[in-house]
Amino acid sequence: MPKVKPEKKSRIHGNISKQGILFNKDFGQHILKNPMVIKSMVEKSAIRPTDTVLEIGPGTGNMTMSLLESAKNVIACEIDTRLVAELQKRVQGTHLKPKLKILVGDVLKTELPFFNLCVANIPYQISSPLVFKLLLHRPFFRCAILMFQKEFAQRLVAKKDDKLYCRLSVNTQLLARVDIILNVGRNNFRPPPKVDSSVVRLEPRNPPPPISYAEWDGLTRIAFNRKNKTLASTFRQTSVLVTLEKNYRLHCSLNNQIIPEDFEIKTKIEKILMDVNAEQTRARSMDVDDFMALLLAFNKEGIHFA
Structure with missing residues (x-):
């Protein structure tokens, strides 16, 4: 019988599979596997050596490792304890370990510490409340580079009279300058989601508008x-x-x-x-x-x- 070639998998995902870790759809887990997309997001965040970076949903740590190389500190907020353990293993015994702090729990219920930047692949189901949690966070952060479902990103930047223009659009644009900076196809994730994604840059308006x-x-x-x-x-x-x-x-x-x-x-x-x-x-x-x-x-x- 002819040999069947095994499906190609990155080393880290292979390891997770061997450990019996299955990605949890309830948490919106779609792990970004394309290193070029990760590189682009990190570059566009313009990290300074003195920066503390917040990452939400680090998953298996592919982006986290890149952020750790550039930032002073990385605060990773992860709800899945299995992936927390995987992330801890990746930095164990490396010079990057002291730079990583992990917050275990639901980011929407977590009091966020100070950070200069936020770089994250956002679970789709928490996109809207998370945007406003970030934009109402004090003290101000410099900017956020966030990946969302493509249509959600389009709603964020939609202008009046556009088909997708909605309350989300005007509320976001009150509090921040917002732009789509990168489109990302669904095949860049494992497992692939049902929709494409876009990366958005959010820059809080500082000072904020003088209203409640x-x-x-x-x-x-x-x-x-x-x-x-x-x-x-x-x-x-x-x-x-x-x-x-x-x-x-x-x-x-x-x-x-x-x-x-x-x-x-x-x-x-x-x-x-x-x-x-x-x-x-x-x-x-x-x-x-x-x-x-x-x-x-x-x-x-x-x-x-x-």
Whole structure:
């Protein structure tokens, strides 16, 4: 019988297979195997010898080893204890071991320490909450080089009137400059995911915009709930009116302001929208500056979203 050639595997993945470690889909584990993609991500992060780098989901450590060569320190956050053990083995007995700190657990529930840069291949299912955990982190970091599902990355950079433009787009662009810097096919991973990926560069705006992010998030949540409807229609919904009236009455109470007996929240909101010529505007056609002007107009009249 002819010999069957074994499937080619990198040494590290072969070792993991022998140890009985299977990648966990619940954790979104798709290990980046192409060294050229890893090299490109590390180069684009422009690591300085004094930098502390945060890596999320280091997996088997292919990117981690490259980061350790360039940075002062690497903080790797990993939820899978099997891969933590594998990562520890890779640095054991090397000059890189003292430079690596491993945080074991769910990154969304972990208090992140100081870091200068974040470089990571992000598990798809935590992409959105992780973006905002990073962008609201203090003190500020310099930039993040992050790999996401391609469509998610496109939503991050989408501009008003684009098909993919959404609340994620405008909330991200409020807090950061964001660009897609590299597209990565699914065959660069093991096991291959069902979709292609893109690498995004996020640079936090420092100083941040002089507004409450909780207020901003409340406004965009309402507006994008029906992004193709006019704002006049969106703010006419009973649930929206009830919430905003409750907030308004609380605001007046805290500031010792008397509310007229004939007060109607619907009339007040309609007047604010009319004053800024926004009643016929749709969320899909509003950029960061448009939402900023609208939020300030509402707040000036005592209407709050948080």
